[in-house]
Amino acid sequence: MTKPRVSAFSVLGLCALFTLSGCFGPPSPSPTGSASSPGSSGTATTTATPTSQASAPVTASPTATAPPSSVPASPPATAEPAPPGLPEQVAPLTVYYVAIDDNGISGPRIGCGDSLVATTTAPVRFTDQVGPSVGALLANKSRDVGMSGLVNVLYQSDLQYVGGELDGSTITIYLEGQFMLGGVCDIPRAKAQLEYTAMTAAGATSARVFVNGRPIDEVLSLK
Template identity: 75%
Template sequence: MTRPRLTALSVLGLSGLMVLTGCFGPPSPSPTTSSAAPSASAGTSTSPSTTAGATTTATPTTPGSTSAAPTTPAAAPPSSVPTSPPPTQEPAPTGLPEQVAPLTVYYVAVGDNGVSGPMIGCGDSLVATTTAPVRFTDQVGPSVGTLLANKSRDVGLSGLINALYQSNLTYLGGELNGSTISIWLSGQFMLGGVCDVPRAKAQLEYTAMAASGATNAQVFVNGRPIDEVLSLK
């Protein structure tokens, strides 16, 4: 069997066809698919950005609530401020200075007619006596208290008497107002007769005046003036 012989022209034509076939063959995979992946990725990335936007919107509220916290100490009520005086303040000293001295107490010289001291009713005299040194701050209280505490009628061997020896009286307090000393007593008088009334009154008044340096005296017993109380005796 005789094979057809290929001429040079046939060979060239076949080669040209093959070249054309290579140029116009099936199209290669489109690169658009791989390029779309970044687009999809970019599109997907917009979703986190939306979430980030929501987070960004909520973030300012946290500092706002935190900044309000410091206002709590500033709004403390005024009652928290201490009202007590500073510890450096000291109270002003009160009362009289303490001292040691004898006390002056008055008793009665019956029938002396003012020879030994101030004359009082029934022709008697008041005579000042002194005690041993006593420590005190207010001399009026100790002096009147010493007089009221003496429960003996006779004052030693002096010949003086104490018209208050039977009375049950207690010193409550005293006040010096100018040249007048006022003293307050509680209790009851027990006197031996009409002449003991001026004697008891004079003993109290003169003892209080000597202790305070006053020139006048007022005596109150159970809140009433002594003259009113002794008028019933």
Template identity: 80%
Template structure:
């Protein structure tokens, strides 16, 4: 009889968590930031000639990736993301994650609080950061963001 061989399980690892019905996992979170003025070279293009760029965190434990991903994005109060050249349009905002719901291929997230943006170009940046981070976390292909019970487009409207 030989000694059993232990193999390391690649992340994400899944174990059933109590209560939620979702498997507990350990994996990096994908958080989106902005490459200002690069005209869509680094990722999907946005208004004002910017790009949206995916970044990843160190591995974290979660049962539902949407909440931790959005909370991580909203908790980052740095305008510049290290030495990456990326920026966070949401760094001054006082927003908190309330809930998320995946229905078909659409993720809806509910937030409370206030946007504090640095100008008109931050409107599409903030919206894209929230939507793409939520889609990456949920596997959805579209996102809706509701802030203080209102659609994000109404909240961020200049009208």
């Protein structure tokens, strides 16, 4: 039995194969970004790895709203202070009565040829003179005014003063109640007594009188 020949070329080929196998071993591990373990002689290099994920957007927190205050935004309107009242004083009051058939000799001529005459009371304490003056006239329940010869035609009437107001030079007074007069000539006499007493007390030049909410002329026209 003859032995197979091994040619020189075969031997050379096998050697070359073994040589190449030694050149192409398993790949060496890739360097990592972590630091070398202690004891390593090389210097560790940290490589920052960029992240592919975008950063989450930052959302501004809403500003906290303060709770509504119980205090109003502006202070409540305050009432205007009331004007100071009239000063208190003590003085006589002026009240008018009638001089029958005097024909204007003793004072303003009124009615059926009569005169209107001013009289004064004892000193009275007051602030608003209109009310006390008209009140004094209405409170007199005597027909004759002392020994003066003057007459009060309102002595039987049941009237009360309830208020008054001055508008420029006109004084307006308000009465409640009923007239009780003695005849047609007493109508202008009663009206004149009330108007002149109110005008003098208020320092006015004209007067209006309302009785139970109606003008005096309308009320007296029924008498």
